Amino acid sequence: MIYVILTIASVCAQADPADIQTVDFASPASRELWTHHPVWGDPSFDSFERLPGNPVVRGAPPYDWPVNGFFFEDPPTGHWYLYVGNYLEGYRLDNEHRSICTVFRSTDHGAHWELLGPVLPEAPFFFEGERSPLASAPDVSVVYEDGLYHMCFDWASRDTTWENAANPGPESNSGVAYARAVKPEGPFTPYPRPIATTRDQEPLLGKYRRLYASSLVRRARDWLVLTLTDSGPWFGWALVSMTSENAEGPYTPPGLLLYPESSGYHPPLLEFFPAFVHEGFVYMPATSVALNRNFQCLFKAPLEEAHRPEAWRMEQHGSVWHALPVENEYHGIWGQTFSGFVDAAGFLNVLFPSRDRDGKGTINLARRPWDRPYREQGFVLSGHRGPSLALTTLGGEPHAIQLSMTRHGTVGLLWDAHGPLGADAPRADASLHPLANRSRRELRFTGNTWSLLHVDDAGVETRAGGGEFNEDSGATAVEITWEEERATIALNGSEVWQGPLPAGNGAFGLSVA
Structure with missing residues (x-):
């Protein structure tokens, strides 16, 4: 289960502080702010x-x-x-x-x-x-x-x-x-x-x-x-x-x-x-x-x-x-x-x-x-035989990201994403094109480890930080806050990293593998 709240500036080249808004991307009312695609993946808010x-x-x-x-x-x-x-x-x-x-x-x-x-x-x-x-x-x-x-x-x-x-x-x-x-x-x-x-x-x-x-x-x-x-x-x-x-x-x-x-x-x-x-x-x-x-x-x-x-x-x-x-x-x-x-x-x-x-x-x-097709809060994004990717259709410069999730496997929290989107082939068993994984910032979670990454236009990953964190409850709470091109990352209430980190103005999203 994934809950995502992003505090972002409007998608203007020069954002006025009055334009700052908080968007609850985990609310069913925001489901159309996510990509839903037969190949990339589907953050599903269904209530089954x-x-x-x-x-x-x-x-x-x-x-x-x-x-x-x-x-x-x-x-x-x-x-x-x-x-x-x-x-x-x-x-x-x-x-x-x-x-x-x-x-x-x-x-x-x-x-x-x-x-x-x-x-x-x-x-x-x-x-x-x-x-x-x-x-x-x-x-x-x-x-x-x-x-x-x-x-x-x-x-x-x-x-x-x-x-x-x-x-x-x-x-x-x-x-x-x-x-x-x-x-x-x-x-x-x-x-x-x-x-x-x-x-x-x-x-x-x-x-x-x-x-x-x-x-x-x-x-x-x-x-x-x-x-x-x-x-x-x-x-x-x-x-x-x-x-x-x-x-x-x-x-x-x-x-x-x-x-x-x-x-x-x-x-x-x-x-x-x-x-x-x-x-x-x-x-x-x-x-x-x-x-x-x-x-x-x-x-x-x-x-x-x-x-x-x-x-x-x-x-x-x-x-x-x-x-x-x-x-x-x-x-x-x-x-x-x-x-x-x-x-x-x-x-x-x-x-x-x-x-x-x-x-x-x-x-x-x-x-x-029958009359309640969507859950009250949160969604599920899964990848089974290959990776899944879900991006928001609303981008901009983030001021803060808050995320709470129960996860299995590897999950990436993405921002400033600019990679091209597409399938590797127009056929059954199609998967994400490799180019979709380029040009983005990512906070990646595998087990009880985290990595702060920048993936450039050529697909080269640069690691800016990482380590282990405590996840006794089985859930992961993430908070990233920006102030004057510096960011603070907290996991489950404990600060794990602070330093210079561009916020960018691309799309936000999640990847699972």
Whole structure:
């Protein structure tokens, strides 16, 4: 948890003492004064709290990666169901161990869980017109309507490989399909004709073709399917919609809704899945597939207009989700983003996937008040597989900086930052460009040691001071004050350094590694 208060002068070349202001950057009201970026990182003010008993599921051979899922509250019974997508490590495709969905049930709102088994029958099933049987079907979405349970799911045939997934021949195919059951645990019976297939799909914008993770939504007069599609080597992801009068189809051709090439702002590297509906709106969370995967967005559209791209807007840009420093969340949110529903008490209950320290997938639960998305004070900034950087959009000459934080790993308090910002590559697992770490002043903390550093335009670090300090409470309180180009640094109430130190007039920020 991080709390930051900066006392700065206004961003004028010559600041009058009357212009001095104090800004509480740890207040949720200041969240838009921070950068929130799919690659750099996201100081998240969200109010999610974990439910007891995590992880509910942990990967085990051969399914080391249970990293997708759908969270469903059964309307007739109020029981909770987790539909967990089980993958081989690395999303490997293997006909001996196909990717499957298994369902868990809780009759006491998550206190205890019972594994009920696979949701689809194991007998070979051929879709109409296919030479190869259905093999993998890990990701599902379930809707209850008129006494039946309707499911859409992504699928791949037995002869599908990652080499032919985006361009299938006559022996392989993948896409989105429909199934129904009389019980939420199934078994679900697939409909003979799929909703859509990759082979039949003409690439949208010349590149979006492969159709997979999908959400099924019931509307007043029709059914809506929201489907994720990717662009292969271009590392772009888009959300498309299809509609039908009947749950089983036929559906309209996929139409683009949210995608980086659209005329409005859309963060790159976002994967969508799955959606949820509340009070006449459909919500679609999305997660960055950059190296740290610690940035989320939440999109929203009126339910009856959600097939139209102009109906969608960004409800939250960052500050949607935070990771905890626990072993079952070692990699942060991982796989998809969260799946959830708003209950009668007004809580958004979510399933979220992660990976533990050994790389095994985990399925976990959390919740937050629906009408209070942000915490009262403070934020979380995490880096998992690489560094994260958060800068304030308000800069200037600091007169004082006060910071209180609980930290793990290496944390840098930054000021007078002028380095260029960007990613090292436009792809999945993108990370900070090395140039972003140049041209700044930094007070760096590792363990119980501190270092006062200047990083020049060439990336060369010069150490101006450092040492050890007492951190018995597990929290670090930092105070830097300036007076006439001299600064005093105090840690946990004890002065540790004093001397000449330029305040500069660049950005303030934090880095974690």
